Amino acid sequence: MKILDIGEVSASTGVPPSTLRYYDETGLISSIGRHGLRRQFSSDVLLQLALISMGKSAGFSLDEIGKMFSSTGKPELPRAELHQKADELDAQIKKLSALRDTLRHVADCPAPSHMECESFRRLVKLAMRVKGQRSTKRTFKKHD
Template sequence: MKLLDIGVLSKRSGVPPSTLRYYEEIGLIQSAARNGLRRQFEIRVATQLALISLGKMAGFSLTEIKDMFANDGTPQLPRPELHLRADTLDEQIRGLTRLRDALRHVADCPAETHMDCPKFRRLMEFASRSVATQKR
């Protein structure tokens, strides 16, 4: 079994050694051996790191990501949770698209001032409601 030194794994994955040590500390990945003080990892850990990065990009917490791996490190992706996360991302995309379109309108609005632009005023009202909702 070929092992990767922590430095080699870090370079291949783009994950800093300190993060690799932290992931090991919280049980996300496991080292297979040590060469002196340097951790050695199985090659499959590179795949785990790619899945961890993907999970983080999708907004999953490290705890949620940890639950997506079996004890031996093989992925056990929860399809229903992935569907829910995809639905949440769809909602975020729709909201961001509306925001982008409103900002573009405001940037190009022929009104003398932004405060004279009805769309800008609606955008401000929406932002105020959103902040009030987040504080609850």
């Protein structure tokens, strides 16, 4: 097992040392000791930090991410929650795609007024439908 000090972990991952110390103090990661004042980590921490970063990008809180690791630091990923988060991301992608298409159309539309443009009106209605689908998904959660 290769041992990395906090500076090496920070350089390898781009995670600032202050964040690594915070993660260590809150139990998201665990140092294996110190060399002088510098915390030491096993190389396994690099995988943990990659999973933490992915979880944050997906919208999980640090508390939720912390529950995805066993006491030994090994991932215990909750498949049902991951499916639910993927569904939420799909809904967000649809909403953002509709918004992007509307913005591009508004920027390029030759009509004197956007309210006179049928394409614009159709895109706005589509965007509202996508927003409504997202609300419906939140109301009716999947049960395993």
